[in-house]
Amino acid sequence: MPELPEVEAVCRKLRADGAGRRIVQARIERAGITRPQSASWIEEAMTGRRMETVERRGKNILLHLDGDLVAHIHLRMTGNLYVVPDVRFRPVAARAWWELEGGKGLIFEDPRALGRVHVHRAEALDALFAGVGVEPLADAFTVEHLRARAKGCRKPAKLFLMDQKHVAGLGNIYAAEALFRAGIHPARGIGGISAARIASLHAAIREVMHEAVASAVLAYAAPGRFAEAGSFDTAVYDREGGPCRRCGRKIRRIPQGGRSTYFCPGCQR
DNA sequence: TCGATCCTGTAG
DNA sequence: CTACAGGATCGA
Numbered sequence: 038m039p040e041l042p043e044v045e046a047v048c049r050k051l052r053a054d055g056a057g058r059r060i061v062q063a064r065i066e067r068a069g070i071t072r073p074q075s076a077s078w079i080e081e082a083m084t085g086r087r088m089e090t091v092e093r094r095g096k097n098i099l100l101h102l103d104g105d106l107v108a109h110i111h112l113r114m115t116g117n118l119y120v121v122p123d124v125r126f127r128p129v130a131a132r133a134w135w136e137l138e139g140g141k142g143l144i145f146e147d148p149r150a151l152g153r154v155h156v157h158r159a160e161a162l163d164a165l166f167a168g169v170g171v172e173p174l175a176d177a178f179t180v181e182h183l184r185a186r187a188k189g190c191r192k193p194a195k196l197f198l199m200d201q202k203h204v205a206g207l208g209n210i211y212a213a214e215a216l217f218r219a220g221i222h223p224a225r226g227i228g229g230i231s232a233a234r235i236a237s238l239h240a241a242i243r244e245v246m247h248e249a250v251a252s253a254v255l256a257y258a259a260p261g262r263f264a265e266a267g268s269f270d271t272a273v274y275d276r277e278g279g280p281c282r283r284c285g286r287k288i289r290r291i292p293q294g295g296r297s298t299y300f301c302p303g304c305q306r
Numbered sequence: 307t308c309g310a311t312c313c314t315g316t317a318g
Numbered sequence: 319c320t321a322c323a324g325g326a327t328c329g330a
Contacts, residue, residue, distance in 0.1 A: 040324055069312080096325080113325045115314080130314090149313045151325070192307095201326085208324050274324090295309070297322080 039112045041096060041173070041206025042249035042269070046257040047118055048093045055120035055143055056100075059087045062136040067150050070132050074155050082106060082156045083135065088143075095169050095205030105159040110145065116152030118145050170205045173246050178204065180239045187227045187235055194230065194238075195223035196294050204242065210274045211249055213299050215241040217273045222305045223298045224291070273299040 039047065063083040065076035086102035093099070098118060100108040110118055121127070124142025127134055133145040133154050145154060157165060170186075171178045186203045197203060198212035207215070216223050218241035221234060230238070252269040272282055276299060277290040286303035 038324055043324075067313095072312095111325080113312095114323065115325095147313090148315065149323085151313060153326095196307095199325090210324050294307085296325090 038115055038117060039096060040208035040211050040249075041093075041246060042211070042253040043257075044093055044096050044098060044112065044206070045250050046253035047112070048091050048098060049254060050119060050257050051091045051098075051100075051143075055137070055141070056088050056091050058137040058139065058141070060084060060102075060135045060143075061138055063133075064135070065133045065154065067132040070145075070147070070150060070152060070154050072153075079108075079154065079156050083108060088137075094166055095172070095201055096208070097166070097169070099162070101159070107157050107159050107162060109153075109155045109157055109165075111153045112147070113149075113151040113153065115149045116145065116147040118143070120144070168202050170201060170203045173204050173206055173242050174250070178239075178243075180236045183239045183242075184232060184235050187230065190228045191226050192228075193224045193293060194221050194227045195298050197227040198242075199294070206246070207242070209296050209298075210269075210271065211242075211245050213274050214269075214271055215245045217301060217305060218244065220304055220306065223293060223300050225306075273301060275299065 060083050063080040065071055065080055068076040071079050086104060086106060088100050089103060090101045092101065096111060098110040102108060121142045121144055123140060124134065124136045127144060128146050130146050130148040131144050132147045132150050135143040137143060171182060190197060194216055195212050198207045198215065215238065219234060219238040221230060221238060249269045256268055273288050276288045279288050281288055281301040281303060284301065284303035286301060288299055289302055290297050290299050
């Protein structure tokens with residue numbers, strides 16, 4: 038499910054209907070999601086704590102608890118984190134859940150169970166996230182910053198964008214969409230791209246992220262059959278064989294880093 | 307830098 | 319049945 042925009046939407050929803058409550062009971066249903074930490078230790082550490090604030094760093098969700106503890110949750114491919122009105126009614130794929138004061142439940146739902154739940158001391162956070170790059174929607178993400186990171190880097194453009202240490206939060210969909218808008222072939226080395234094109238890539242990343250956050254927030258606010266109304270309209274992702282909306286040529290799919298990359302061979306060079 | 311790995315579900 | 323899935327990490 039989640040790249041930065043979806044994780045941002047999840048966080049906003051959590052703040053609206055979950056944060057600020059005390060955790061009465063914590064339960065990890067699938068021990069693997071806490072590795073290498075012990076599931077029972079996490080249950081004990083979180084029980085009785087109050088959730089004070091919800092923070093997002095890239096695709097990482099941080100639940101700041103009292104007692105200087107932080108729950109770190111990563112949704113990976115199929116995770117979701119949300120509040121339900123009654124903790125007794127949980128989905129089958131609830132890999133972890135927390136009973137909140139008043140009877141509501143915080144649910145970590147993840148069919149593939151690839152997501153992660155960890156607990157850290159607050160003072161360990163900066164070291165833990167030292168390798169996470171700049172937020173694409175923050176002021177610190179400038180054209181110069183992107184140029185500096187790209188300079189001398191031989192990675193293919195798409196893999197560069199998906200590497201969380203350069204820019205935090207892009208994933209398979211939005212990296213492909215940003216490259217399409219900037220007219221850059223995903224396999225080109227990022228370091229060999231002109232300064233002018235890096236500037237348009239920067240603009241494209243911000244555009245895509247802004248639009249996607251708006252869509253995701255809408256989709257998460259009004260779930261159900263109206264979720265479609267808030268979904269991001271992709272130009273290339275998952276459109277193999279379809280016509281490019283700009284030049285009409287067929288969208289292609291190539292493997293990169295073990296994933297599928299979609300692009301237009303006419304518009305992206 | 308590639309491939310395997312972690313997992314389960316779904317589409318073809 | 320195989321291929322693939324909005325992620326990240328690890329070892330060869």
